[in-house]
Amino acid sequence: MKQGKMPRILKKKTERDLERLIALAGQSLTADQRQKIKQHTIDETAGICYRVNLDGNLGVIYAGVKKVSKGYQFQFANYPFYRIVYTLGGSAIIDDYKQQYKCDTGSVYGFVPKESGQIINNSDAPWIHMYIHFTGREALNMYKKTILNSSRVTMLSDPVAIQQIFENIVSESIKHNENSQAICDAYLQILLLKLSSDYIQNPQHLSESKTTYLHCLNYINEHFSTLTNIGEVAEKCSINRAHLCRLFRMHNNISPMAYILKLRLNKAALILIQTDYPIKHISNMLSFKDPYYFSKAFKKIYGISPAIYRKQH
Known part of the structure; x- marks a missing residue:
């Protein structure tokens, strides 16, 4: 979504719904404050x-x-x-x-x-x-x-x-x-x-490995929709691929690529519910190599195809 455009979720809600939400939350935002928030909102679900x-x-x-x-x-x-x-x-x-x-x-x-x-x-x-x-x-x-x-x-x-x-x-x-x-x-x-x-663990007590892991996690959370391999993550975080894999096994009990796939599929599920985008378009948005692989991976996690998931929700 381009910066400054109304988030998709807001498009799907009526103005009455939005005013109800604002009133319910007791907000007293001015029109200028609301405009600035909308201007700097890149995406929202x-x-x-x-x-x-x-x-x-x-x-x-x-x-x-x-x-x-x-x-x-x-x-x-x-x-x-x-x-x-x-x-x-x-x-x-x-x-x-x-x-x-x-x-x-x-x-x-x-x-x-x-x-x-x-x-x-x-x-x-x-x-x-x-x-x-x-x-x-x-x-x-x-x-x-x-x-x-x-x-x-x-x-x-x-x-x-x-x-x-x-x-x-x-x-x-x-x-x-x-x-x-x-x-x-x-x-x-x-x-x-x-x-x-x-x-909870206080941040000053975090180990060096945990700090590095969180740095890698941050990069993945920001860029998961465009990542095609873990080599990019390792390079951006100044570590090698083997170290990256060890960090994820140690702190997350999952491989980096499996974590990236999970984020993509969770995002795909939300897009399926929120939009009427074709399956192929969603597959391309989230950097899957083809719609068939996307559908196969989605069904493995959710138990049903993307099309059926959309119909049921």
Whole structure:
């Protein structure tokens, strides 16, 4: 998607839906602020959970994945929901008007209701992140048990596991079937439990191998749709292919190419739901060598062909 164009998910929502979402979130953005956010949003895929029980124990309001360019700035005040954001690639500055924090790849940050602050991307690289907004009677109690209650931004010791939960929530929030809300809420509970303090490792205690691994992970998360081999990753990260493979086996229990394929197929599933692009076009978008290989790989992971997956969702 070209910079400055309205994200595809927003095209599929009516203006009434957007205003409802803004009102629901208690945002008070000016027209100029909204225009600037749209201008620096390169791509966004999001889902709204309309079945949420605002008076229930724990519920996802909406979730998504977003890519923004340098100059992006989002200010918020008196926000009514809890919010957790995971950085897939690039970095951003979180300012709660008391202190500034840097969000790097593999980190999470959170805000509780009624807090104010701003999020800024002032780096040349795009900031790619997944977000979850939620509420509920048990939300505060569960949030307080996570490391985010004492540390605004935290580097994860196992970012891949957290990333997978985020992906599951985003994917389910987009489906809008009768079970999506319950599934999203269940994944949210797992996410909050995973973010307990004993699951987190302070960034200054990260080993050299973990730091190198996260650097490689950052590059892959930013460029997976165009990568054709792991040699490019190794070269960009100044290591050899064998070392790259060892790092992924050590910290992710998966090969680099298998991880890249997983990201591509997850993205393909979202594109199938969100658009009416032909299968061949999606295959080309994500650098599969041909539509047949794409369909075969997709069926191996999802159990059905891309065409049937689209029809069922």
